[in-house]
Each structure stands twice: as structure tokens, then as C-alpha cells.
Amino acid sequence: MREQDKAPGPAAGGPRRDPAQRAADGKAARRRVPRSAQARFEPGKKRFDPVELLEQQSADRVRELVPIRYGRMLESPFRFYRGAAGIMAADLGQAPHTGLTTQLCGDAHLLNFRLLASPERRLVFDINDFDETLPGPFEWDLKRLATSLEIAARARGLDARRRTAIVRGAVEAYRERMRLFAGMGTLDVWYAQDDADQLAALLPAEQPDRTVRRRTAKALAKARTRTTAQAFDKLTTVVDGRRRIASDPPLITPLRELLPDDQRVELESKLRELLRNYSDSLSAERRMLLSRFQVVDMARKVVGVGSVGTRCWVILAIGRDDQDPLLLQAKEAGPSVLAPYAGAAVHDNQGQRVVAGQRLMQSAGDILLGWERVIGIDGQQRDFYIRQLRDWKGIAQPDTMSPTMLRLFARVCGASLARAHARSGDPIALAAYAGGGDALDRALAEFAEAYADRNAFDHQALATAAADGRVPVAPSPG
Structure with a gap:
């Protein structure tokens, strides 16, 4: 078996520190970083070239797909932000930080919070994407979430007052829930989940209006239809009498x-390996389960x-027959964008690294989540993580949310991030x-x-680079 995953925090058997010491x-x-200092963003006159950083990331990617990446990032400031985790990591990494370490998502923007299926087949709300996960200062994730909400609110045309209320609501929910975790037992913190049917407990005392309740119920119902079977019907076809992935x-x-x-044939052999x-x-x-496909x-x-x-x-794997499918996704994993700074x-x-971070932060993970290393037909060694392609996933649509819906969604995201951080960080110190x-x-x-x-300035810088022919751009096909 593999080496055990390592987690941030004190070593097993280390000296126990009482709550007063941890609060200290x-x-x-x-004193190191006053809370008021978290407001500052001062990039300086010699800030790095954001386009150059994106080009560095693209250097080892599949060449013919890179123009699609730039095309998607150019569609809007929010889509640019989704692709610019490395840019924000560079900005955050050069600024003072609290030193209060927890396992970070590394890319905690609002669309990485989703409805997911637990192994017990319940619908839960949790973080979904961990490509950039790494231990680091807690506020980096919180700033990434807060900024994504500001950008999404701008895209909805909301005024400054409403945008500020949305962002502050997310941080308030994080802060208040972390205080709850600070008073809980260690196992109780670990067992905490955000069951989709109980999300109202994370919201303010006032009840959402009827439209919000109706849309929430619809989202929950839709998530439950996004199963492997649905993906199988959508993504596969019959070729020469055999079930195959549709082109x-x-x-x-x-x-x-x-x-x-x-x-x-060579690549297929390596993927099977x-x-x-x-x-x-x-x-x-779970190895036994996988062996049956x-x-x-x-x-x-x-x-x-x-x-x-x-x-x-x-x-695409098949179990008993063609109506018993399993769809897995094997995704390349490179070093986290946080690594140069954390x-x-x-x-x-x-x-x-990705799997260990996901298991630390998620309350209910994919039972088939794992990892491997392979040498491709180009002779390059690459790391991958593997998970189920789709399993009851519900994705937020901020561009269609009312201001009230976006405000409530922000609070749920903030509260869920607090739960994820409390599992590996010190909730007493954080609170x-x-x-x-x-x-x-x-x-x-x-x-x-x-x-x-x-972010808007950097988005324009990429647009200028595209217009000048510095970066190749292809329209996003979907």
C-alpha cells in the first residue's frame, strides 16, 4: 500500500495545547497582520506580467487546446478569474499573511462549491475542485471566494452597496461558523456535513422568499438527476454494435x-496500466468494486x-452489462500554483497531493478517488488523479441568480469553507x-x-495580447 497521506497540524502524540493557548x-x-490590513491590495510598480504567467502555465499543455483556454478566459472577467488562480496566488504570495495554516482549496471561487453525492447517497454541499490544494494561510482561500463574489455581482449589474453586502455576508458566515467549530469537540468537527436538505440552518434567521425556496428545491432535484447513468446516455453511443464514447x-x-x-495502441496500453x-x-x-468493471x-x-x-x-467501463456503466475521469495533476509561495x-x-487535500477538506468524498503516475508516449512522466466523472453534481448559475439568491448562496459558501478549513486547521485559533x-x-x-x-485590468491585458497576436485564441466550442 501507499505511504500515508500527510496533513498539516501537530504530529500524533505531540504535546496537547489547551484552548487558551490556541486562542492566543x-x-x-x-499582531502580525491586523484584520484591517487584510483590506490592502498593493501590487507595486514592478508587478509581474499576468499574460507571461499564463503563457508559462500553457507551455506544458496540449498545444492545440491552449487557444481554447485563452478563448474561454476572454469571454468575461469572471471566466478570466476562473482561469487565473496562478495570477492571484502570485499576488497573495508576495503579501504578508497570518501564518494560520489550514489545508487550502487553492481555487475557492464560488463555482467550486457544489452539490455532491455522499457515499451514503445523500446530497451534500461541499467544495468540488482541488487541483491547487496545498496547506497555506487560511485567508488566501477566503480572499479568493470573496473576490469571486464581487466579480459575479458586478456581472449581474449590482450596485456597490449590494455587492458589498454579498461579500460581507460570506465572510460573516465563515467567521460565525468557525466560532461554532471552536466550541465543538474534535470528532464533532470532523463529522460535520452540509446536508443539502438542511442548508437553511446556515442562513440568516429570516426565511428566504418563495422564489428562492422554489429555485433551491429545483436545483436539488436537478442535481439528483445528474448521475452516471445520465452521463452514460449523453456521452456514449453504439458503434458497430458496441457501446463507445461519442465523438x-x-x-x-x-x-x-x-x-x-x-x-x-501504445497510449491505450499506458492508460490501462x-x-x-x-x-x-x-x-x-474499493479495489474489489473496481475490479468488477x-x-x-x-x-x-x-x-x-x-x-x-x-x-x-x-x-468508460462496463459492469454486468451495457446498462451497468462506470465513467471515470483521469486528470493530469501538476504542482499547485500555491507551491512557490506556500x-x-x-x-x-x-x-x-490532490487526493490527500480533497480527503482532508471534503466531508463526503468519492469512493473511487485515487491517483497514479504514468509515462506517456512522449516519454514524459505525468501524475494523474482519478475520480467518477459525474455523481449527483449540482452547479451554481450566478448569472441567473437574483440579488437575494446570490447573497444567500454567498453565505452558504462561506459557511462551507469554514467547515472545510476547520477539519485540518485550528478552529480555535482561526476563530x-x-x-x-x-x-x-x-x-x-x-x-x-x-x-x-x-482582475478586470488583467483580463484586458489578455485581450490586448490576443489582439496583438501574442497569444493564440480560438472560440470556445462549448
């Missing part, structure tokens, strides 16, 4: 169309915004730093406004 850590962090290039390109026969070896990262009973087809998939161009494969991962395999007043809320709302301005 949070108060000491206030939809460049978004989904089956292996049979991607390469000449000799290279295809990846799957066989990946099962070693699963527990014994047979791989029948594979395809390259274009994913996300910031991830476009990374190597991503969809694997330190390298303790895991040698970047796929293992002591955040405090009982609104100082942190006000500071991060001010930061979010300033960084949203910078």
Missing part, C-alpha cells in the same frame, strides 16, 4: 480518432477554464483571529473590490 495563537496573528471534438475526442493505430495501478491507491473493498473505451476531454490544455481522459507539497506524486465583530468582513469586502479591479 489567533490573537498573536492579529464531440475538440471537447471529447475518442482515442480511436486521436492518434494513428500504432500510437493509439494507469487504471490497474491506480487501484492500489484505493482501500481493499471492464474498460471498453477512452477519450480525451477538455475541462473547465483554467484546466483547459491539461491532459484529461474519460474512461512551499512544495509533501507528496512526491501531484495526483496524491480568535476572525473575532466576534465585523472587522474582517469589512476588510475582505474592501480587498475584493480592489482585486476585482485588478
